[in-house]
Amino acid sequence: MSPADYRARLEAEKFEYEDREEVHALPPIFHYWTQKHLRPQLQPFGFDDPASFFAKYIRPGRIASLGAGNCDLEAILAQHLLSQGHSGFMIDCFDLNPAMLARGAARGIQQLRCIEADLNHWTPGTSYDIVIANQSLHHLVNLEGLFDNIHACLAPDGKLLVADIIGRNGHLRSPEALTIVREFWKALPPSCKFNHSLLRYEEEFEDWDCSRDGFEGIRAQDILPLLRERFHFELFLGYGNVIDPFIDRGFGPNFDPAQTWDRAFIDAVHARDEAELAAGTLQPTHMIAVLAKTPVTAKEMRRDIPEQPVIPPCPRPVGEELRIACQRLTALGTRLRQQLDAGDDLYRQLVERTAWAERLQQERDLLQADLAARTAWAEDLERQFDGRTDWALQLEAELTARKEQAARLEAELLARTQWAQSLEAALAEARRLYHEKENELAVRTAWALQLERELINNSEPEHNKPLPRRS
Numbered sequence: 001m002s003p004a005d006y007r008a009r010l011e012a013e014k015f016e017y018e019d020r021e022e023v024h025a026l027p028p029i030f031h032y033w034t035q036k037h038l039r040p041q042l043q044p045f046g047f048d049d050p051a052s053f054f055a056k057y058i059r060p061g062r063i064a065s066l067g068a069g070n071c072d073l074e075a076i077l078a079q080h081l082l083s084q085g086h087s088g089f090m091i092d093c094f095d096l097n098p099a100m101l102a103r104g105a106a107r108g109i110q111q112l113r114c115i116e117a118d119l120n121h122w123t124p125g126t127s128y129d130i131v132i133a134n135q136s137l138h139h140l141v142n143l144e145g146l147f148d149n150i151h152a153c154l155a156p157d158g159k160l161l162v163a164d165i166i167g168r169n170g171h172l173r174s175p176e177a178l179t180i181v182r183e184f185w186k187a188l189p190p191s192c193k194f195n196h197s198l199l200r201y202e203e204e205f206e207d208w209d210c211s212r213d214g215f216e217g218i219r220a221q222d223i224l225p226l227l228r229e230r231f232h233f234e235l236f237l238g239y240g241n242v243i244d245p246f247i248d249r250g251f252g253p254n255f256d257p258a259q260t261w262d263r264a265f266i267d268a269v270h271a272r273d274e275a276e277l278a279a280g281t282l283q284p285t286h287m288i289a290v291l292a293k294t295p296v297t298a299k300e301m302r303r304d305i306p307e308q309p310v311i312p313p314c315p316r317p318v319g320e321e322l323r324i325a326c327q328r329l330t331a332l333g334t335r336l337r338q339q340l341d342a343g344d345d346l347y348r349q350l351v352e353r354t355a356w357a358e359r360l361q362q363e364r365d366l367l368q369a370d371l372a373a374r375t376a377w378a379e380d381l382e383r384q385f386d387g388r389t390d391w392a393l394q395l396e397a398e399l400t401a402r403k404e405q406a407a408r409l410e411a412e413l414l415a416r417t418q419w420a421q422s423l424e425a426a427l428a429e430a431r432r433l434y435h436e437k438e439n440e441l442a443v444r445t446a447w448a449l450q451l452e453r454e455l456i457n458n459s460e461p462e463h464n465k466p467l468p469r470r471s
Helices: 003-018 028-045 050-057 072-083 098-105 143-153 175-185 220-230 260-279 318-458
Strands: 062-066 090-095 112-116 128-134 154-165 232-239 286-292
Touching (some): 003 098, 028 232, 050 072, 050 128, 050 286, 062 143, 072 090, 072 128, 090 098, 098 112, 143 220, 175 260
Parallel strands (some): 062 090, 090 112, 128 154
Antiparallel strands (some): 154 286, 232 286
């Protein structure tokens, strides 16, 4: 399946269940069959139906429900635990449809936590004591990934509780089952051959693949073998096969439990179904199971082969068949008118949304043009920034060089200052010595002059000298 096909089916699935408040609505003949035939098979194991099966095995703790939808079952289980005095539990309700989850949240049960998630890509964020899958697995594509994630998040003593369809993909019949269905089909009056799901009359039973356009039963036949690979069955109850088309939403509405023949026909189909299942010529298409991570002692349903009742001829005369046919044609006409009205309404919505989409496209084009202009402006700014960054880096390098030069000059100035100071000290010392020498020279000069005078005086002739006095 391509990603585009998957997305289209996903949106169709969301749309189909967006406004459906009653998800599990089935015709009255289905409930006749479950009460008369299925319930006695389940009661020896301590429950009457799938809902009471989950209630039996649920326990307080952290619970995950996969494909919870409107949270109908989850609300029942929460009330069951609360009625037993338990309040310290939480049921995480996972579903991909936000509208359905909103209906679940509106129930106001604080122990229900509604979480939008596509189970084909679900990654658990915590561990769970119980994981519930109620009629959800046959809608999923990535069963391997889901089962691996369940195994990873399930507590060591945790349980996986499953009620689901395990027949062929698309809810098709096996060749053996199809032969038996068509055998019973021959005994049906025309009024019972109208397909309410596909809105058509089927003189011969047509084996319709429900997974052709959506996810219904898309990998139903892989559920059981993949579970066997990863888990251990503590309880396995398999049931149903040939009976399915006669009690489901397609042909089930054709049967009235108040009519003796209708009940006799369903009883006969069920008896044949059970006989074939017990003999192993048919495999069950439904299961109720409790699975664990570690090996346990498995329980299996045991069947006795019932006697095959004889189907009496349909007692309805031709006139009655015509009346029923006219009644159903009238109902079909009403449904078609409703669907046409709904189609007109959808067409109006389509026109409005197309105009809205065109406006959005125009706004998008304007935004893209504005974005392109702003991107160009930003790119220009980036170029300027890069240029100025280079210039700043160049200035920084030049500043660093000048700082280094200034440091060298400062060191040289300091050295020269010290040299000048030493010269100045030397000059001052020279001046001091000069003055000392000058003073000494003056003294010596005066002494020399004095000597010179004395010498001059001493060098005069004797006759020029005064005569010494005599005493």
